[in-house]
Amino acid sequence: MSEIQTLDLQTKRNARASTRAASSRLGGGFVYGLILPVAAALLYEAAFRAGLVQARLLPPPSRIAETLWKLAASGELLTHVIATLLRVGLGFGLGAVVGVLLGALTGSSSLARRLLDPTLQALRAIPSLAWVPLFILWLGIFEPSKIALIAVGCFFPVYLGVMGAIANVDRKIVEVGRAFRLSRLMLARRILLPAILPDTIVALRSGLGLGFMFVVAAEIMGASEGLGYLLVDGQQLGKPDQILAAILCFAILGKAADWLILVATRPLLSWQDSFARSG
Amino acid sequence: MLSLAHLDKVYGNGAHALDDVSLDVEAGEIVALVGGSGCGKTTLLRLVSGLEAPTHGTVSVDGEAIAAPHPAVGIVFQEPRLLPWLTVAQNIGFGLDHLPASERRDLVEEALLKVGLAGYGPRWPRELSGGQAQRVSIVRALVTKPKVLLMDEPFSALDALTRATLQDHLLALWEASQPTLLLVTHDVEEAAALADRAVVMQPRPGRIFADIAVPLPRPRDRLSPGFVEAKRAILGALDGSLSQIPGATGGKPAEMSAGSWW
Ligand SMILES: Nc1ncnc2c1ncn2[C@@H]1O[C@H](COP(=O)(O)OP(=O)(O)OP(=O)(O)O)[C@@H](O)[C@H]1O
Numbered sequence: 276m277s278e279i280q281t282l283d284l285q286t287k288r289n290a291r292a293s294t295r296a297a298s299s300r301l302g303g304g305f306v307y308g309l310i311l312p313v314a315a316a317l318l319y320e321a322a323f324r325a326g327l328v329q330a331r332l333l334p335p336p337s338r339i340a341e342t343l344w345k346l347a348a349s350g351e352l353l354t355h356v357i358a359t360l361l362r363v364g365l366g367f368g369l370g371a372v373v374g375v376l377l378g379a380l381t382g383s384s385s386l387a388r389r390l391l392d393p394t395l396q397a398l399r400a401i402p403s404l405a406w407v408p409l410f411i412l413w414l415g416i417f418e419p420s421k422i423a424l425i426a427v428g429c430f431f432p433v434y435l436g437v438m439g440a441i442a443n444v445d446r447k448i449v450e451v452g453r454a455f456r457l458s459r460l461m462l463a464r465r466i467l468l469p470a471i472l473p474d475t476i477v478a479l480r481s482g483l484g485l486g487f488m489f490v491v492a493a494e495i496m497g498a499s500e501g502l503g504y505l506l507v508d509g510q511q512l513g514k515p516d517q518i519l520a521a522i523l524c525f526a527i528l529g530k531a532a533d534w535l536i537l538v539a540t541r542p543l544l545s546w547q548d549s550f551a552r553s554g
Numbered sequence: 555m556l557s558l559a560h561l562d563k564v565y566g567n568g569a570h571a572l573d574d575v576s577l578d579v580e581a582g583e584i585v586a587l588v589g590g591s592g593c594g595k596t597t598l599l600r601l602v603s604g605l606e607a608p609t610h611g612t613v614s615v616d617g618e619a620i621a622a623p624h625p626a627v628g629i630v631f632q633e634p635r636l637l638p639w640l641t642v643a644q645n646i647g648f649g650l651d652h653l654p655a656s657e658r659r660d661l662v663e664e665a666l667l668k669v670g671l672a673g674y675g676p677r678w679p680r681e682l683s684g685g686q687a688q689r690v691s692i693v694r695a696l697v698t699k700p701k702v703l704l705m706d707e708p709f710s711a712l713d714a715l716t717r718a719t720l721q722d723h724l725l726a727l728w729e730a731s732q733p734t735l736l737l738v739t740h741d742v743e744e745a746a747a748l749a750d751r752a753v754v755m756q757p758r759p760g761r762i763f764a765d766i767a768v769p770l771p772r773p774r775d776r777l778s779p780g781f782v783e784a785k786r787a788i789l790g791a792l793d794g795s796l797s798q799i800p801g802a803t804g805g806k807p808a809e810m811s812a813g814s815w816w
C-alpha cells in the first residue's frame with residue numbers, strides 16, 4: 276500500500292520530467308532527423324522534373340506518394356500493415372517473453388546457466404532462416420511458421436541482453452539490499468529489476484528490430500498479404516513504386532515501434548546518469 | 555555491548571585477513587579502527603555487519619550472535635552506494651519499508667534537515683555532490699536507528715575541509731541516538747577528533763596492535779595540546795604496527811613508514 280504510493284509519486288515526478296525531455300526532443304531531434312531524407316527527396320524530384328533522370332527503375336517521390344495514396348485509399352494498405360504488425364507483434368511478444376524469462380533464469384542461477392546456456396548459445400549459432408523449412412514442415416505454411424521464425428529471431432538478443440544485464444549488476448548495490456535484509460524476492464524487485472531495466476530495454480529494442488527483419492523474410496517466402504507480400508508483388512509485376520512504398524512503410528513502422536518503446540519506458544529511466552542525457 | 559571474540563577470517567583465495575581478533579565495545583562508544591592498507595579493517599566491518607561470515611569466532615550484539623545482516627547493525631560503505639533509480643528521499647527511506655508512508659516521510663524529512671539537505675528529497679542521486687551523497691548514505695543507515703553503526707572510511711574521498719565539516723555533522727547525528735560507532739579511518743586526525751578509543755591494527759595477518767584511549771571531552775579543539783597528544787599517540791602506535799611487519803618494511807627507518815602507512 277505505502278509502497279504503491281511512493282511508486283505512484285515517483286512515476287508522477289518522472290512523467291513530468293520525461294514530458295519535458297520528450298517535448299524538447301520532439302522539437303529538436305525530430306526536425307533535425309527529417310532534414311536529410313526530405314532534402315534528398317526534393318532534390319531527386321527536382322532532377323526528375325528537369326528530365327535529368329530516368330524514372331523507370333527509380334520512380335520519383337511524387338509517384339511513390341501517389342502509389343501509397345492509392346493503396347491507402349482502397350484500404351489495401353491497411354490490410355497489409357495490420358497483417359505485418361500482427362505477425363511482428365505476436366512473434367516479438369512470444370520471443371521477448373521467453374527471452375526475458377530464460378535470460379532472468381540463467382542470469383540469476385549459475386546452475387541454470389551451466390545447464391541451459393551452452394545449448395542456447397549453440398542454437399544461436401544457427402542462422403535463424405535455417406529453421407524455415409523445418410517450421411514449415413511442422414507448423415504449415417501459414418501464420419504459425421511465420422510467427423515462430425520471428426519469435427526465434429527476437430528471442431536471442433533479448434535473452435542475451437537480460438542475462439548479461441543481470442550478470443553485470445553491481446555487487447556493491449546488491450550488498451546494500453543484503454545489508455537491509457531484503458528477502459530474495461524483494462532483492463529481485465527492489466534492486467535487480469530496476470538495475471537491469473536499462474539494458475533490458477535496449478535488448479527489447481534490438482529484438483524488435485530483428486522482428487521486422489524476419490517478418491520480411493517470412494512474408495517474402497510466401498504470404499498473401501503483408502508489406503513483404505507487397506514487395507514480392509511489386510517485383511513480379513515490375514512496379515518499383517510499390518516496392519519503394521512498402522519499404523517506406525517498413526521504415527516508418529519500424530521507427531515508430533522503436534520510438535514507442537522509447538517513449539513508453541522513458542519515465543522509468545529518468546534517473547539515469549548517462550552520457551546521452553548530459554548531451 | 556558489541557563483542558568480537560577470536561575472529562579469524564581466511565578468504566577463499568587463502569588470504570589470511572584476520573587472525574584471532576577480539577574486541578569489546580561499550581554501548582554508545584565511538585571506536586576508530588586505524589591501520590595500514592590491507593590489515594583487515596574492511597574485513598572486520600564486514601564480519602560485524604554479517605555480510606561476510608568469519609572462519610572462526612563470533613560477533614555478538616547485546617549477547618545476540620550476528621550471523622547475517624541484523625537490524626541492530628547499520629553500515630555505511632566507503633562509497634555512498636545510493637540506489638540511482640530512487641530519489642534522495644526514497645534512498646533514505648529504503649530501510650523503512652515496514653512503516654506507514656506518512657511516518658516514513660516524516661522521518662526522512664527530519665533526517666534531511668539534520669544533515670543540511672532539506673529540500674533535496676526529490677533529487678536524483680546523480681544530482682548530488684560527493685559529500686552530499688555520503689551524508690545521504692549516512693542518514694540512510696541511521697534512520698533505522700541501529701544500535702551499532704559501522705562506517706568504512708566514509709569521508710576518505712572528500713577534501714579536508716568537507717571532511718572536517720562532515721565529522722562535525724556525524725557527531726551531531728551520533729549525539730541524537732548515541733549508537734555504538736565503529737569507524738574505519740585512514741586519517742589519524744579523524745580518529746582523534748571522533749573516537750573515544752583508537753584501535754590500531756597490524757597487517758599480515760590482520761591483528762590488533764594497540765588500543766589507545768582518547769579521553770577528551772567533546773566538542774574537541776583540534777589545536778589543544780590534548781588533541782595533538784592524542785594524534786601523536788595514535789601515529790606512534792601506527793608506526794610501531796608497521797615497523798614490526800616481519801620482513802616487509804622491517805628495515806626501513808621510522809619516518810619512512812610513517813609516510814607509507816596508508
Ligand atoms: N573478497 C576478498 N577475497 C580475497 N581476499 C580478500 C578479499 N577482501 C580482502 N581480501 C584480503 O584480505 C586482506 C585484508 O583486506 P581488507 O580489505 O580488509 O583491508 P583494509 O584494512 O580494509 O585495507 P584498506 O585500508 O586498503 O581498505 C588483504 O590482504 C586483502 O587482499
Ligand SMILES: [Mg+2]
Pocket residue numbers: 595596597706
Ligand atoms: Mg578497506
